[in-house]
Amino acid sequence: MPEDGGRFPRLKDLYIYYVDGRAGTGEEIAGPHFMGNWEEEDVSFLFFSAPSRALVDDFIEARPDLSLIDEYRMPYEQWHGEAPSRFRAGSLWFVPARFQDFRPQEPSAGHGPFPPVSSEPVLPDPILMDPGVVFGAGNHxxxxxxxxxxxxxxxxxxxxxxxxxxxxxxxxxxxxxxxxxxxxxxxxxxxxxxxxxxxxxxxxxxxxxxxxxxxxxxxxxxxxxxxxxxxxxxxxxxxxxxxxxxxxxxxxxxxxxxxxxxxxxxxxxxxxxxxxxxxxxxxxxxxxxxxxxxxxx
CATH class of the missing domain: 3.40.50.150 (Vaccinia Virus protein VP39)
Structure with missing residues (x-):
């Protein structure tokens, strides 16, 4: 695992390939930038952390049941609605994996993302999260x-x-x-x-x-x-x-x-x-x- 945690700790953009057909797990796709496949009924969304059109073309060529519909580039923050950020819910703290060693500041009111690191002691036992591209970053x-x-x-x-x-x-x-x-x-x-x-x-x-x-x-x-x-x-x-x-x-x-x-x-x-x-x-x-x-x- 990278030093700052998570599989894609410095992820900025998503490269999404919209495919007609069910691509399965996509395990045949080689390379460190493949993040996974999200299926919705009879279509698939192949996620990458870097441009990967050649890999997708090779994958589809070997799968006659699939065809590429479109491709998109999207900021990772836009995909989740906002940047995954450290937050407190009740007594629990949740921290993106890349921020494992963080010092929280108390919010002025309610829940929500926290300001930059303060001089307070390191919080013990936060729950570390790497939501990838699935629901559950904590911002809902x-x-x-x-x-x-x-x-x-x-x-x-x-x-x-x-x-x-x-x-x-x-x-x-x-x-x-x-x-x-x-x-x-x-x-x-x-x-x-x-x-x-x-x-x-x-x-x-x-x-x-x-x-x-x-x-x-x-x-x-x-x-x-x-x-x-x-x-x-x-x-x-x-x-x-x-x-x-x-x-x-x-x-x-x-x-x-x-x-x-x-x-x-x-x-x-x-x-x-x-x-x-x-x-x-x-x-x-x-x-x-x-x-x-x-x-x-």
């Missing part, structure tokens, strides 16, 4: 609210098992592990996300307690867990709103919901063996709910 409101929900649950009592549905970079799995001595199963349907989560698990030396795998989280809905974290699309969340899902879970965090989607989920909960224990909202736009079992008479 729902990530912060999910961390708040995690802390709320861990303060309520012991948690032994956690399922992280749609783990992305693995940021919420790492947060759960840092908050308690739990076993975490981190799932994502996208193999690039699962691979990125595994990298971050190794980066934080949590392999003994956190397992990231490629898989459909809906295949695990009937399994018992003390806590489930689901910061996922509303369309996917609707499919798991069943009595079987909530019957053997102590707590479920439901996030990634806009206002109308949040109303829909609350309505669906009315006929299920779970109730809203607590809710979080950012500017009335993004909504997060914590559910617990309904008491039976």
């Amino acid at each position: 409101a729902t990530t912060r609210d999910c961390v708040a929900a995690l802390e709320f649950v861990f303060r309520r009592g012991p948690v032994k098992t956690v399922l992280d549905m749609g783990t992305g970079s693995g940021i919420l799995s790492l947060a759960a592990r840092r908050l308690g001595r739990v076993r975490v199963l981190a799932l994502d349907l996208n193999f690039l996300a699962a691979a990125t989560a595994r990298d971050n698990i190794r980066l934080n030396h949590m392999e003994d307690r956190v397992l990231a795998v490629k898989g459909n989280a809906l295949d695990f809905t009937d399994f018992p867990f003390d806590l489930v974290v689901a910061n996922i699309h509303h369309d996917v969340m609707k499919d798991m709103m069943t009595p079987e899902f909530f019957s053997n879970k102590s707590y479920v965090i439901l996030s990634g919901l806009l206002k109308s989607q949040g109303r829909d989920i609350v309505q669906r909960l009315e006929g299920l063996p779970a109730k809203v224990e607590k809710r979080w909202s950012r500017d009335g736009v993004w909504h997060t709910f914590l559910t617990s079992p309904k008491k039976t008479d």
